[in-house]
Amino acid sequence: MQLIDTHCHLDFPVFDQDREALLDRCRALGVTEYIIPAIAENNWTRVIALADQHIDFFYGLGVHPWYAGEQREGVMDRLRALVMSQPAGLVAIGECGLDLRSHVPQEGQLALFEAQIRLASDxxxxLMVHSVRANDTVAKVLRRFKPPRGGVIHAFSGSLQQAEAFWQLGFRLGVGGVISFERANKTRDVFKVMPLEALVLETDSPDMPLQSEQGARNTPESLPKIAAILMDLRDEPARLVADMLLCNARNLFHHGT
Ligand SMILES: [Zn+2]
Structure with a gap:
């Protein structure tokens, strides 16, 4: 089985001590590729440099909504210039989006999100989208801009209706550690019935550890466990689920290559 972690922050300092050893263990588990979203201007060059050193690393460039309030003037101009220079390994815009649970003023979050959607279109x-307590608003914004390449709603959590709205807009749903939680019935039900084509796997490492691993640093080693939970939920044979998830991630990020 070959798996792609479509959302993990392997550039974070928490991985500096043992990144290579961790990657070896992940490779042995079948995790063969990583998509690393940048979160703000101060980690763009770090993410690019890491991808330079690892053939299995690809990345997104963007500004996460949590940091919308603290970006320096002209951040979008610099992001645009960098993206348009087409650095090797760039496969997405993000992480961007809306987080209505955070204290960052919504207006600033929205302006930055919209600017990144325009950039993704150009x-x-x-897009790698972070949507927390904001699914309906995010869908409304995406409906307005209709970004041609769509993207992924990372760590999707929400109703079937919201999932279908995103899928119709050309967005896949990131299946993460959420599905290991007993209380996540609603989200599990969504992943059970949505078309398999709509799903991609992710860990969001070092965040979102599985229920059984609370308090620990999450790593892409949990990806096969997330895949196994999803396979249990689905009616299709496990082999087909694995093949399709791989194909979905490739279609999403390596379209035309
Ligand atoms: Zn993230």
């Missing part, structure tokens, strides 16, 4: 790249 650069013909998919």
């Amino acid at each position: 650069a013909d790249l998919p």
